[in-house]
Amino acid sequence: MNANLYAQFAQRFPEDLSRCCIETLNETYYSYRDIERASAKIANLLASLNLSEGARVAVQVEKSPEALLLYLATLRAGFVFLPLNTAYQRQEIQYFIEDAQPEVVVCAPQHFGWVSQLAFQSGSKFVFTLDATTQGANRGSLLERAVPMPDHFDTVHREPDDLAAILYTSGTTGRSKGAMLSHGNLFSNAEVLHRAWAWQENDVLIHALPLFHVHGLFVASHAVFMSGARMIFLPKFDAAQITQQIPRATVMMGVPTYYVRLLQDPDLNQTLCSHMRLFISGSAPLLAETFHAFAERTGHTILERYGMSETTMLVSNPYSGPRKAGTVGMALEGISVRVVDDHGQVCAPGEIGGIEVRGPNVFQGYWRIPEKTAEEFTKDGYFRTGDVGKFDADGYLSIVGRSKDLIITGGYNVYPKEIEAIIDDMDEVDESAVIGVAHTDFGEAVCAIVVLKQGKSLSGAEIIQRLKSQIANFKIPKQVHIVSALPRNTMGKVQKNLLRQQFSDAKLQ
Ligand code: AMP
Numbered sequence: 001m002n003a004n005l006y007a008q009f010a011q012r013f014p015e016d017l018s019r020c021c022i023e024t025l026n027e028t029y030y031s032y033r034d035i036e037r038a039s040a041k042i043a044n045l046l047a048s049l050n051l052s053e054g055a056r057v058a059v060q061v062e063k064s065p066e067a068l069l070l071y072l073a074t075l076r077a078g079f080v081f082l083p084l085n086t087a088y089q090r091q092e093i094q095y096f097i098e099d100a101q102p103e104v105v106v107c108a109p110q111h112f113g114w115v116s117q118l119a120f121q122s123g124s125k126f127v128f129t130l131d132a133t134t135q136g137a138n139r140g141s142l143l144e145r146a147v148p149m150p151d152h153f154d155t156v157h158r159e160p161d162d163l164a165a166i167l168y169t170s171g172t173t174g175r176s177k178g179a180m181l182s183h184g185n186l187f188s189n190a191e192v193l194h195r196a197w198a199w200q201e202n203d204v205l206i207h208a209l210p211l212f213h214v215h216g217l218f219v220a221s222h223a224v225f226m227s228g229a230r231m232i233f234l235p236k237f238d239a240a241q242i243t244q245q246i247p248r249a250t251v252m253m254g255v256p257t258y259y260v261r262l263l264q265d266p267d268l269n270q271t272l273c274s275h276m277r278l279f280i281s282g283s284a285p286l287l288a289e290t291f292h293a294f295a296e297r298t299g300h301t302i303l304e305r306y307g308m309s310e311t312t313m314l315v316s317n318p319y320s321g322p323r324k325a326g327t328v329g330m331a332l333e334g335i336s337v338r339v340v341d342d343h344g345q346v347c348a349p350g351e352i353g354g355i356e357v358r359g360p361n362v363f364q365g366y367w368r369i370p371e372k373t374a375e376e377f378t379k380d381g382y383f384r385t386g387d388v389g390k391f392d393a394d395g396y397l398s399i400v401g402r403s404k405d406l407i408i409t410g411g412y413n414v415y416p417k418e419i420e421a422i423i424d425d426m427d428e429v430d431e432s433a434v435i436g437v438a439h440t441d442f443g444e445a446v447c448a449i450v451v452l453k454q455g456k457s458l459s460g461a462e463i464i465q466r467l468k469s470q471i472a473n474f475k476i477p478k479q480v481h482i483v484s485a486l487p488r489n490t491m492g493k494v495q496k497n498l499l500r501q502q503f504s505d506a507k508l509q
Helices: 005-012 031-049 065-077 090-100 108-119 140-147 181-198 214-227 239-248 256-263 290-297 371-377 416-424 458-469 496-503
Strands: 022-024 029-031 056-060 081-082 103-108 126-129 163-166 178-180 203-205 228-231 253-254 276-282 305-308 312-316 338-339 351-360 383-391 399-402 408-410 412-414 429-439 445-454 479-483
Touching: 005 065, 005 181, 005 214, 005 290, 022 383, 029 031, 029 479, 031 140, 056 065, 056 371, 065 214, 103 108, 103 305, 103 429, 103 458, 108 256, 126 416, 140 496, 178 181, 181 214, 181 253, 181 312, 181 383, 203 239, 203 338, 203 445, 214 228, 214 253, 214 305, 239 253, 239 256, 253 256, 256 276, 256 290, 312 458, 338 383, 371 383, 399 416, 408 445, 412 416, 416 429, 429 496, 445 496, 458 479
Parallel strands: 022 228, 056 081, 056 103, 081 163, 103 126, 203 228, 203 253, 253 276, 276 305, 445 479
Antiparallel strands: 022 029, 163 178, 305 312, 338 351, 351 383, 383 399, 408 412, 429 445
């Protein structure tokens, strides 16, 4: 059996290959036959380049169906796909290229000059451009080179453990590391999610996520390829475009911010969503408040799931069965998830500890840092996720935070989420982030950064006063800063590292 992920998808493509796989807002339709042929052309181009076994293909381009075709073609040709966040600047790209040593680099036409200079200096053999929106010739165009290629390609044979992709972690602590994912890792997760979320051929997915991250590239796209379904492919999140498409769709995937923004759209209501069967959220915590407000407005309970670059998805709320607000659900089929204390002992329900995971979805290790890989695995083969959480008595997992975000003040552990939840519950508050800042007496001091709802006023001293009646004294923030917005990355994660930098020298009260 060929374990190449593309071969697995192709087996599941609809019998009628003229069915639509991708449709764009300008009404361009890509049938499954188009997907086969176009990815074959690009795969033929890659195969003609005489690349080494396991060569990396690094890609930093705007989202387009052609970028997704390039991903499929890279799989087909047996090379390793390495997507890069479009927000990365020259210095960051230099780091990734030097670290991953891709033989092929694909970039946006406007970056061709400096990217090719960097890439050739680091030993890359080819630099192409990809811009689906540009008509006509542009320097180094991958698509122009691929057009004359044959539209048939025998997908290269791969074993389950062979590498399919490297995803660089967002690197909020220290340097960004390349998580190596195999064909088997990605297929096992695609298959599990296909079943868990009951995908069918007549599903229509709203795909508004970026393609450089596990969520948009793997979870969303794979779900469609695995079921022969269709995706409405949006270049980026736009609440108005989404509400326009919702009546034609059946499933939507998003980060929590998408749902918060959709709720601000007065058009969002039960009738609009009557054709939808599932809204899924992940990549960052979905506030219980958003979950409830969405249910009230649309009649749909958002299904929250949890995953990461190193493991793809590991936990999900059930498709059938209660979805609990503030939890990420239960371990997915075939995946073992546990919460352990500082001594590696499994915690009882309700006890907080480190989340660990073992299963066919767990990655092959960090690219060229075997010592870091070894450090992150337990003796019995569990990967330490770096997230902290607890199971409830029904087996639903809640995430309390990242272990690195844990605050130790005067020897006591403080979990930021507990304090954030109480502050967020205050009527005047929109959202908050709690961090630890260095403190001479306590080691670290609790510091809250708070965004108020529009038109509301509340002082830091009042927030502290209200907290005093609800939580132990050592958890009370020593300082509260009111700001207009929290810094977030493209996946909606609050960038606590930036807050720590910003507020590390702020005067303590
Ligand atoms: P990334 O590798 O960029 O996908 O980041 C993975 C991290 O995102 C996880 O380790 C979690 O800290 C966080 N994350 C993902 N999904 C959720 C979720 N549903 N709730 C809370 N945090 C999440």
